[in-house]
Amino acid sequence: xVQLVESGGGxxxxxxxxxxxxxxxxxxxxxxxxxxxRQAPGKEREFVAAIRWNGDRTNYADSVKGRFTISKGxxxxxxxxxxxxxxxxxxxxxxxxxxxxxxxxxxxxxEYSSWGQGTQVTVSS
Numbered sequence: 001x002v003q004l005v006e007s008g009g010g011x012x013x014x015x016x017x018x019x020x021x022x023x024x025x026x027x028x029x030x031x032x033x034x035x036x037x038r039q040a041p042g043k044e045r046e047f048v049a050a051i052r053w054n055g056d057r058t059n060y061a062d063s064v065k066g067r068f069t070i071s072k073g074x075x076x077x078x079x080x081x082x083x084x085x086x087x088x089x090x091x092x093x094x095x096x097x098x099x100x101x102x103x104x105x106x107x108x109x110x111e112y113s114s115w116g117q118g119t120q121v122t123v124s125s
Contacts, residue, residue: 002026002114006096009119016123017084022096022116024077032103034079035112036070038092038121047107048094049081059105064090086123093118 008020022034035050049070050059058070069082079096097112104111 002029002098002100004096004098004114004116006094006116006119009094009121011122011124012086014086014088014123014125016086017082018086018121020081020083020094020096020119020121021073022079022081023075024098029098029114030100031098032101033099033105034072035097035099035105036079036081036094037097037109037112038090038094039118040089040092043092045095045109047109050099050105050107051079052103052105057105059107061107083121086121088123088125090121091123092121094121 003025005023031053033052036048037045039045051070055072067085071080095118096116098114100113102111
């Protein structure tokens with residue numbers, strides 16, 4: 001069982017920034033890509049961004065392009081989401097996910113086999 005742990009969420013004013021982190025604690029696993037998803041109250045989980053395991057390709061939802069940046073950390077098993085120019089509509093629980101089979105950077109949650117517990121991001125107006 002692969003374990004993913006998110007951190008870095010919190011409360012921020014509109015226009016502010018936050019940096020989310022995701023760490024994989026398991027020692028042995030297959031990995032083609034990692035991604036970030038979010039889920040607001042009463043809404044379905046939605047794709048935010050994804051990155052190939054080697055960091056050479058990324059994919060973003062239109063709603064966050066130009067504001068969010070996904071990256072791999074220097075430590076092999078880490079990933080980040082830098083969120084700038086935050087808006088109240090970005091308020092959600094943010095989840096990191098691991099793609100162990102496909103590597104297509106797709107937006108479907110079904111392409112990701114392991115998930116973290118989530119971290120709350122709240123943007124006040």
